[in-house]
Amino acid sequence: MSEKVKVAIVGSTGYGGVELIRLLASHPLAEVTSVISSSSAGTPITEGYPHLIGISEELLDDVDPAGIKAKADVVFLATPAGVAAKLAPGLLQAGLKIIDLSGDFRLKQPAVYEQWYKKPAADEDFLQKAVFGLAEIYGESVKGADFISNPGCYPTATLLGLVPAVKAGLIDPATIIIDAKSGVSGAGRGASLGTHYSELNENFKAYKLNQHQHIPEIEMVLSDAADKPVISTFSTHLVPMTRGIMSTMYASITSDASVSNADFIKLYREFYQGRPFVRVRPEGQLPATKEVWGSNYCDIGFAVDARTGRVTIVSVIDNLVKGAAGQAIQNLNLMMGWDETLGLQFVPVYP
C-alpha cells in the first residue's frame, strides 16, 4: 500500500470521475487518496452514488492545490470545459502531475479553442506544455510527461480508425466523412430535457452537425498524420443506450489497384502491433459497441467497396473507458513508465 502512487480525482461526482474510481479500485500500483468535488465537498460520495457503498466511503474534498498536494502525487481532472484551464497551472506549480480529461488543453491554438468551445482558452504556454495523450499514436510523448491532455471520446474512436490509413496514404483525407453515434452517458450527469429518459428512449437523434467541439481535435491529428491540413465532415448522433461510441467512417481509396479488406487489416495490425487495446477484426467482421462495453478496447473493422472505390471503417469504444477514464489510466501507466495495461485488463461485460 505505502508504495502505491497517490491519486486525486477532481470532478469525482461526474460520470468520468466515478468511472476513474471504479477502474482505479483494482489498479495494482495506484490508489485514490482524495475524491474532490467543489459542489459537494464535505458529503460522502456514496450519497450520490450508493453503488460505492463499502467500496469508496470517503467524504468529498474541496478543490485546493495545497490540500491536494498533501494527499496526492497525480491529479485527474474530470471537470467541465473551462475548469481545468483555471486549475491546471496552480496544480502543476504545486508539483503535481496532471491528466486532464476535459477539452481545455487539447487544441494548441487559443483562437481555435475559443471558436469551437465558446469559452476563453487556457494560457498558451500551458497549452503547449500539455501532451495530447492518444496513447496508441502519441504514446512515446506521453512517457515521462507531467501534464497530459486526454483525448475526447469521439476523437479516440475516430482517430484510431483513421490514422493508420491516412499515414499510409491509403485513403484520400479530403474525402473523409465521419458519422459518429454515442450513448447518452457522454452527455454527463447534468439533468436536462435533452437527457430526459422519456425524450430519448425509443428515439434516435442527430445533434450539433458540423459544430461539435471535437471537430478541430480530429482535424488536428488527421492533419498531423497526413502532413497537410485536413478538414472533414463530422456528425454526431445520440443512441438510446448508456455507453458506447461507434464511428462509421467513409473515405475514397487512393490506389488505382484494387485494395482489399485484407490489405487494410494487415496495415492496421502492423500499425497497432504491441498495442493491446486495439483489436483489428478479421475479414468480414464488424465490431458492435457492446463487444467493448466496460473495457478499454477499441475494435476496428473494414468494408472495402470495389463498386464505389470507397472504404467504410467502423470503430467502437466504451466512451467512459477508452473514451475517458480508461485511456486516462493508460496514460498514467505510460507517464509512470509502467506496463500500459495495468489495472485495465477488464473483459468486456457481455451481454
Place this chain on the structure above:
Amino acid sequence: MSEKVKVAIVGSTGYGGVELIRLLASHPLAEVTSVISSSSAGTPITEGYPHLIGISEELLDDVDPAGIKAKADVVFLATPAGVAAKLAPGLLQAGLKIIDLSGDFRLKQPAVYEQWYKKPAADEDFLQKAVFGLAEIYGESVKGADFISNPGCYPTATLLGLVPAVKAGLIDPATIIIDAKSGVSGAGRGASLGTHYSELNENFKAYKLNQHQHIPEIEMVLSDAADKPVISTFSTHLVPMTRGIMSTMYASITSDASVSNADFIKLYREFYQGRPFVRVRPEGQLPATKEVWGSNYCDIGFAVDARTGRVTIVSVIDNLVKGAAGQAIQNLNLMMGWDETLGLQFVPVYP
C-alpha cells in the same frame, strides 16, 4: 366544424396535455380551440414539441378564465398538483365544464389530501362537487356532471383489477397487496436526476413505498366497494420504458370452496359487460403492457393458486391514455352523453 364542442387544455406542454392534443385530433365531436401554458404563453407549441408541426401550430395561450370561456366550452386541466385547486372554482363560475387530470379533487377529505400531497387542499365544497371519474365504476355519476376529477394512473389500473372481486366478496380486502410498476413518462417532463436517461436505462427501481399519494385514492374506492374501511399495501417501481403500467395484485380468496380462474373471468366479464375498454383475458393468459400501448384499454388476467389460497390479478394500461388523457376523453364523452368510445378507438401500437 361549427357544431363541435370546443375544448381548452391547460397544461398543454406536459405529457398529459400533449397526449390530449394527440387523441382529440381525431375526435369527431370535439375540437381543441385553445392550448394553454402559463410558462410558455405566446410561443408555438411546436417549439417544444416538433412532432406537432403541421398538426397543431397554435400559439400557447395564458391561463385566464374569461379568455378561456370566450374560446371553449370544456376545459381539461393537465396541471401539477396544487394548480387545479386554485383554478377550478373560477373556471366553473365562468360557466365552463371541467375535467381535472390532477389529484386535486380526487380525495374528498381535505385533511387526507394534505397528509399525502403535502399541500393545501382545495375548498371542501368543490371537493364534494367533483365527480370521481373512474368511468367503468362510477360512469353513471359522470353522465351529465359538469366537474370531473379524473383518476390517477396507478389507481385506474389497480381499481379496475380489484373492484369486481372486492364487491363480490371473492377476496379478503384486508389481505390486498399491490405491487405496481410504471414507465417513466408517469413522472412527467420535468428534467431531474431521477428521470435522467443514464440513471434509468438498464435499471429497475422501487420508490415511495407506502408513501405514494395514490394510496388514499385506491383505499377510498376499495372501501366503497367493500362497504367498510380498507387499507392496503401499495408499492411503486420505475421500469426502463416510456409508457405502461402493470399492477400485480395479491389477495386471499375468501371462499372455502375452490374458486378457479374461470370463476374470476366470468365474474369480471359480467361486471364489465358493455364497457368496451376493459378486456378480460382468457384462461391462462396474462396481459403485457405493450398489448395496450397507445390505446385506452385496460387488460386484466388472473392466476389463482390453490396451494396458497391466493389469487394474483394482473392489470395493465397505458399510463398516458387510460391512465390520463384517454380516460379524460372517455369522461368527456360520458359528460356530453355521447358514446363512450368516440375518438378513442385506437388499436394498440404493436410492436
Place this chain on the structure above:
Amino acid sequence: MSEKVKVAIVGSTGYGGVELIRLLASHPLAEVTSVISSSSAGTPITEGYPHLIGISEELLDDVDPAGIKAKADVVFLATPAGVAAKLAPGLLQAGLKIIDLSGDFRLKQPAVYEQWYKKPAADEDFLQKAVFGLAEIYGESVKGADFISNPGCYPTATLLGLVPAVKAGLIDPATIIIDAKSGVSGAGRGASLGTHYSELNENFKAYKLNQHQHIPEIEMVLSDAADKPVISTFSTHLVPMTRGIMSTMYASITSDASVSNADFIKLYREFYQGRPFVRVRPEGQLPATKEVWGSNYCDIGFAVDARTGRVTIVSVIDNLVKGAAGQAIQNLNLMMGWDETLGLQFVPVYP
C-alpha cells in the same frame, strides 16, 4: 359498410401485416375482410397478437387466389422476399388489385434482383407492370394503377431526402454517402440470435455494409432523378429501439456560390408542396425518429457546411408506417382516386 373497399392481407402475422390491420381499422373507405397466413391458417390472429382481442378476432385464412377474390377487391402482400413473385401473377389474373410490400417487384431487371436478393426474380413482364409506389415522387403513376410495388423502408427515408436536391442539380450524385440507422422491427418477427433482446439491448451494430438489397432500389431512383447512372455508398446500422429509421446523407454541393440551409429548405418545400406527409423542418432544426413515431410522416432537415462544401441531410420515418404499411395505404388511396391522407392522419405518439 357495404360501400367500403374490401381488403385482404397476405402475411398478416408479420409486423407489416399487423401494422396494416392497425392502420386500416380506422380507414373510412376500406375494410379488412380477410387476414391471411399460410403458416397459421385456421387459428385466430389474436393467438399470436393478443393486443388485437376485441378488434380483429378473425381466423386466419389460407392463401388461395379464388378464395381471396371471393372476399376482397384489393390484396396487400406483406410477405418475405420471394413469395410475392410467385403469388402476384395469379392474384392479378383473378382480377385483384395488388399492393406488394416486399422487394419482389421493385427492381425492373431480373439480373439485378437476383444479384442482390440471391433468389430467382419474378417474371419480367410482371416486373414491368408493377408501378414503384414512392408516393411523393411517382404518385402520378400510382393513380389508377392495379399493381403497386411499395418501396422499402430505407429507400423511402433516403430517397425523399435526396431526390429534390439531385433533380435540382444542387448536389453531386457521385459524392452521395448514406449512413442509415434502423430500429429492430425492420428485421421482422422471426426469432434469431441477431434479434435476441440481450444481444441488441445497449448495443449499436453495423450490418450488411455495401451489400444491402436496398442499394439497387436507391440507385434506380437516384439515377432516374439525376438522369444518369448513380452509384452510392449505403450503410445500415441497428439501433436498440423498435421503430424508426434515420438516414444521414452526405453530398458535395455543386454550386460555387454559397448555398444555404434556407436554399435547401425552400427547394424541398416547393418540391413537396401539397404532399402532406413530408415535413421540411425549419432552419436549424433536425428531426428525431420519435417525432414521426407511429405516423406516416417523413421529416427532413439540413445542415450545410461552408467549411467542407458539403450538405448533411437528415430524414426520418417510422419504418413500419411510412416505410411499409402506411405508405401502402397511401398508395391504396392514390390507386382508388381518394385523398391520399385517408385513414392516415395519425399524430405521432410522443413521448
Place this chain on the structure above:
Amino acid sequence: MSEKVKVAIVGSTGYGGVELIRLLASHPLAEVTSVISSSSAGTPITEGYPHLIGISEELLDDVDPAGIKAKADVVFLATPAGVAAKLAPGLLQAGLKIIDLSGDFRLKQPAVYEQWYKKPAADEDFLQKAVFGLAEIYGESVKGADFISNPGCYPTATLLGLVPAVKAGLIDPATIIIDAKSGVSGAGRGASLGTHYSELNENFKAYKLNQHQHIPEIEMVLSDAADKPVISTFSTHLVPMTRGIMSTMYASITSDASVSNADFIKLYREFYQGRPFVRVRPEGQLPATKEVWGSNYCDIGFAVDARTGRVTIVSVIDNLVKGAAGQAIQNLNLMMGWDETLGLQFVPVYP
C-alpha cells in the same frame, strides 16, 4: 501460473458460461484451462463471442470426463436443466470437484424436482451429496465440499432478503408474498419469440405465475429457516433490460410492539456481519438493480409500514453474477478454503 487451480467450464457458450470466463479472467488463484460446449466443439469461442478476441481464443472442447480430468481440477456446469443430472456422477467419479449452476441438484426430493421441472430427477444419492451453495446462509457446509449446487438467481435475491427476518421470527412466514422482476439475460441465449427484441423492448410482462421452478427452492430454504413448512406466493416478471433482479417481498410483522426500519437494518447487519457481498442499506434507502450491475453484491433495503403492519423488503442482484457465475466463484473460493472475495471485487458498473 503452475500453481493455479485448473478450471473447466461445461456450457461455455451460454450466458452463465461466458460470465464465468469474464470473472475468472482476473482470479488470482484459478485459471480456465478448458471451455467446453457439446454443440460447438472444435470451433473457437470467439466465433460466437467476438468480445473475447485477444482474451480467450481457445477452441471449444467436447464433453468428456476423462478429457476434462486431464485438463482440470474443478468443473463448473453451466448447462440447461437435465444435463448436469447426467454428467455430474461421471465427473465426480473421475475425481473432479463440481459446481453446478443448474437446478438439477438443488431440490433434495426427486419427486419435487420432477413436479416443477417436468424432467427426470438426478439420482437421489447425488442429490443428497450436493451442498446447496447459498454462500451467506450455508457457507459453512460449502467449505471443503466437493460438489456444490449453486442456487438459482431468483432464490438468491429472495432468500438473502428473507432468511434473517424469518429466522429471527420477525415476520410471519405464512404471509410472505414475493414479487420478483428480472432482466432478460435470465432467459439465456436461445432465440425465441419470447426473447425477441421487438416483443420485449418497451414492454413489461408477467410470466409463470405460481409455476416457476424456483418456488420449491425458495420454500425449501424458508422452511429450513422457519423450522416448519413454509409455502409462499412467488411471481416473476420480465423487465426490458439485460441484467438485474429485484425481489420485492411482503410479509406481516409478527411483533405487537412497533418494529422499525432500524430494527430490520440492525438485525440484517448483524446477520451478515463479515459477509462482504451483502450490503444492508441505511434507513430510507432502497437499492436499485443498477447499483449492483456487473458485481457480486446483493443489496437489501426495508420499508416498514405501521399502517398495515407489514414490511416490504427490497433485494437486488445482478442475475449473471451473484445470481449465477459470481456466486459460483464465491463457492469455489469457499470450497478451496480461500478468501471468499478472491477475483470478485468488481465495482458495480455505473452508469
